[in-house]
Amino acid sequence: MARPRQFDETEAVTSATGLFWRRGYHATSVRDLGDELKLTPSSLYRTFTDKHTLFLRALDHYRATESAEARQQLNAADRPVREALREWMLWLVGGPAGGEPGRGCFVVNTATELGTADEKVRRQTEAAFEGTRQALRSALAGGRDRGELPAGLDIDAAVELLFTTVLGLRVRERAGHDIERLTTAIDAAIRALGPAPAEPA
């Protein structure tokens, strides 16, 4: 019934995500959004209620695409944990086919820009963080069970360290730091997991 839309809602959310990602919440105006998404104010507000709600949709979209892709890439489990972790972290800092540089992580940017003041945003960023930690935990547990990591490895501690390192890497990518130095940090983080256990007799 009635006139159909001339735009794709998901496409619009994707564009909005890109803008918010690059510029942050406060520095992105609804006119900027309208231009980028090819939406008039009336369509934008009818579809997405307001700027804040659209931002939450963007965070949702980011979790459903970028974050999800990151999780499944880490947990692909077709190679040793250390390799998987290394390639995953290198991918996170925008090495290979990653999009434009200097964007960092949308979730990290949002968490630092808005802090804990906005409860709905906080829940979203927290859920994204928890997802990453779970993926790390799963990868490490798998690696330990496959005998690639020390049997006595404190997985909780390793998860916290790697997760914290990843956040730092995302900040540094946003800050434009050299990929070489980030690689050094990544390799050091992986080495921190301890030596590969000797083959059992």
Added chain:
Amino acid sequence: MARPRQFDETEAVTSATGLFWRRGYHATSVRDLGDELKLTPSSLYRTFTDKHTLFLRALDHYRATESAEARQQLNAADRPVREALREWMLWLVGGPAGGEPGRGCFVVNTATELGTADEKVRRQTEAAFEGTRQALRSALAGGRDRGELPAGLDIDAAVELLFTTVLGLRVRERAGHDIERLTTAIDAAIRALGPAPAEPA
């Protein structure tokens, strides 16, 4: 000659730093600043030129106070490196006498909010980052020379890992993460430096 000021410039910069720190650049208006610093627009603009210049002053002030205090606390060198690193990192995440929680690090917040677009800001954040890395390098070198760390420790790599971890910790503090988990990450990072060498014969 002429009428003296009724306000302390340094005090004003301190207040401005606090506001920018908590809210970020874009979310802080010059009226907010005027209220907080007890400055009328005319005094504010005559003294600090404009909002952007005041922001650079705030970054300067932060480096000269918070960052400097952090550096000297780490390099106090009246205790073993590991203890120093641990207490320093705990202090960074706002444990003991730190100010209000949830502020994170002004430099990290700025780097993620503004990225690399603003060249003057980028130079400031980069300088702050380099200062922290130098402090870490110095602390680690001292520890290794005192025999508290493995002689073969790759200091470059350790600096990159610890520095990245610190940035991650600052993000997590801003995001309101539990101090317990941050402590777990801190301890894991320090353990990554390797075992204490045995006493030479």
Added chain:
DNA sequence: CCAATTTGGTAGCGCTCGCTCCCATACGGT
């Protein structure tokens, strides 16, 4: 005491902000 000079206070500039209203337009259902 007075001129010179810089301050603090206020009104308000032009502009952009997030957002709303109105309406012609374009489709679906019957």
Added chain:
DNA sequence: ACCGTATGGGAGCGAGCGCTACCAAATTGG
């Protein structure tokens, strides 16, 4: 064909933005 309904377009709302102009108040040097 025609009515009901949701759409795209655009003007424009009140509010706040960063910033400036103007002026009385306050202090110093002569």
